[in-house]
Amino acid sequence: MARKHEYFTDLYTDALIGFAAFTHLPASVVRTASGYAIRADAGFGRILLATNHEDGLADIRSELDVWTVQVLQNSPAGPQPLTEETDRDLVAAYGRAVERLELEGSWSPVEVTLDRPVSVVEGAA
Numbered sequence: 776m777a778r779k780h781e782y783f784t785d786l787y788t789d790a791l792i793g794f795a796a797f798t799h800l801p802a803s804v805v806r807t808a809s810g811y812a813i814r815a816d817a818g819f820g821r822i823l824l825a826t827n828h829e830d831g832l833a834d835i836r837s838e839l840d841v842w843t844v845q846v847l848q849n850s851p852a853g854p855q856p857l858t859e860e861t862d863r864d865l866v867a868a869y870g871r872a873v874e875r876l877e878l879e880g881s882w883s884p885v886e887v888t889l890d891r892p893v894s895v896v897e898g899a900a
Contacts, residue, residue, distance in 0.1 A: 780804060783811045783832050790865055794825060797866045807831055813865075820849035821857075823872075825865055844868040846876060857881060 784791070784804045791813060795802040800815040800823070807824070810831025815823040824847065827833050827840040842865040847854035858875050862868035876882035 778811070778834055780806065780811065786836060787813060787832060790825070794865055794869065798823065798869060804832070817846070822847040822849065822854055823869065825869070827865075839863075842868045844872045846872050846882075 787804060791802050791804065794813055794815065798815050798817070800817060802813055802815040804811050805814040810826075810828070812831050813825040817823055824845045825842055826845075827842050833840065841861055841863055843859060843861045844865070845859045846857045848857050849855075858872050860868045860871040860875065862871065873882055
């Protein structure tokens with residue numbers, strides 16, 4: 776039986792919430808060519824994809840899951856891989872991927888001050 780988007784969203788709710796909280800980006804389950812993945816858009820045409828199986832997200836969760844986080848850059852030819860890291864912990868894999876890009880000078884951390892309101896930009900949608 777083919778699994779549906781709602782199945783993976785329910786199965787990976789904790790991973791979605793943790794990934795969104797750590798990255799400070801909205802995360803969702805998306806359909807890919809081979810299955811499903813957790814996706815967050817990092818801005819500047821960058822896409823974060825998290826999977827725990829060769830075809831995307833595994834149909835059944837396991838304590839032995841190994842997470843892979845890919846950072847992709849949108850281009851006219853389609854998304855191009857910038858880096859990929861794996862770990863048993865999703866957040867650790869993401870952290871190492873970003874750290875690698877920071878060391879290469881390809882990623883600049885965004886500084887956010889959470890103790891003040893975000894200003895509204897006139898005319899922004």
